[in-house]
Amino acid sequence: MNATSFSKVDKAAFYxxxxxxxxxxxxxxxxxxxQQMTGxxxxxxxxxxxxxxVVKPQIDGTSxxxxxxxxxxxxxxxxxxDVVVEPVGAPLTSLSTEVPGIIFEVLSPSTTSIxxxxxxxxxxxxxxxxxxxxxxxxxxxxxxWIRGADGRFPAVPVEYxxxxxxAIPPLGIALSIAAIYSGIIDAPPKDTPHG
Numbered sequence: 376m377n378a379t380s381f382s383k384v385d386k387a388a389f390y391x392x393x394x395x396x397x398x399x400x401x402x403x404x405x406x407x408x409x410q411q412m413t414g415x416x417x418x419x420x421x422x423x424x425x426x427x428x429v430v431k432p433q434i435d436g437t438s439x440x441x442x443x444x445x446x447x448x449x450x451x452x453x454x455x456x457d458v459v460v461e462p463v464g465a466p467l468t469s470l471s472t473e474v475p476g477i478i479f480e481v482l483s484p485s486t487t488s489i490x491x492x493x494x495x496x497x498x499x500x501x502x503x504x505x506x507x508x509x510x511x512x513x514x515x516x517x518x519x520w521i522r523g524a525d526g527r528f529p530a531v532p533v534e535y536x537x538x539x540x541x542a543i544p545p546l547g548i549a550l551s552i553a554a555i556y557s558g559i560i561d562a563p564p565k566d567t568p569h570g
Contacts, residue, residue, distance in 0.1 A: 383407060389453060390470050400444075403453040411455065415483060418559060419512045422481045423457040425555045426510065430460060430477070433548045438463055439476060446471030447478060449497040456494075457481045457510075460546065474503040476546055481510045495520070499528045505545045515556035517541065 383406035384392070392408055393401050400411040423443060431441045445459040448471040458479035461472045478498050480490045490509055498507045499520060507528075510517040515537035520528045522545070535541050541550040 386448070386453060393470070400455060402455055403451070405451045416512065419457075419481050419483060421559050422510055422512050422555065423479070425557075425559065426458045426479050426481075426550075429550055429554050430458070430548060434460065434546060436463075439546070447475050447498070447501075448473045449501060452497055454494055454497065473501070475501065476503060477506045477508065477543060477548075478504065479508045479510060481512050483512065491518075506541075506543045508541065508550075510555070513560070515552055515560050517552065517555075 384403070385406075386403065389401075389403040389408055402409055402411055427441050427443055434441065439460055440463055442459050442461065443457065444455055445461065447454045447456060447459060453471050456478045458477075459472065459475050460477040461475050465472055475498075480486075480494065482490055495507060495509075498504055504522070506519060506521045508517050508519045509532070517535050518532035519535060519541050520532050521541075521543055522528055535552050537552050537556065539552050541552065542548070543550070
């Protein structure tokens with residue numbers, strides 16, 4: 376990300392700024408406007424689109440929406456995760472949500488530490504959030520923080536591989552890692568007996 380503002384701005388100033396720049400992607404990072412890197416790989420885009428496609432048929436469309444490039448309002452920041460599941464009912468003119476149910480980020484080499492550290496801390500502080508899932512674009516795998524029955528997120532994420540299902544009970548979703556990555560990243564062959 377490249378710094379765009381060298382002094383802190385509030386969210387109103389950030390929203391005015393991005394509305395005048397439809398050709399760029401920006402985030403408000405703890406009060407500073409930063410330009411997100413564009414030109415991600417096709418694989419990154421395909422993984423994000425596949426997540427949306429796998430999640431959408433599993434949710435109640437009268438209660439939830441599955442969106443890409445939707446802002447998420449977190450404290451002093453406004454983030455733009457790859458996929459957001461949020462409740463139906465936000466004004467059509469809104470630029471972000473404060474009530475995401477699930478947030479998905481697809482890792483890129485330039486965003487890994489931000490996604491796993493800074494954004495994780497911001498997202499897991501959101502009371503409505505039920506799951507934060509970080510998907511690899513290099514292998515059929517993801518890390519997931521899923522809110523437990525006690526209302527807490529685990530300190531350490533659960534790692535899921537190509538043969539796993541990621542269950543998100545509060546929303547009734549079970550994500551097949553194989554379905555997300557099918558045709559994008561081939562799963563390694565299963566061990567076969569040698570004889």
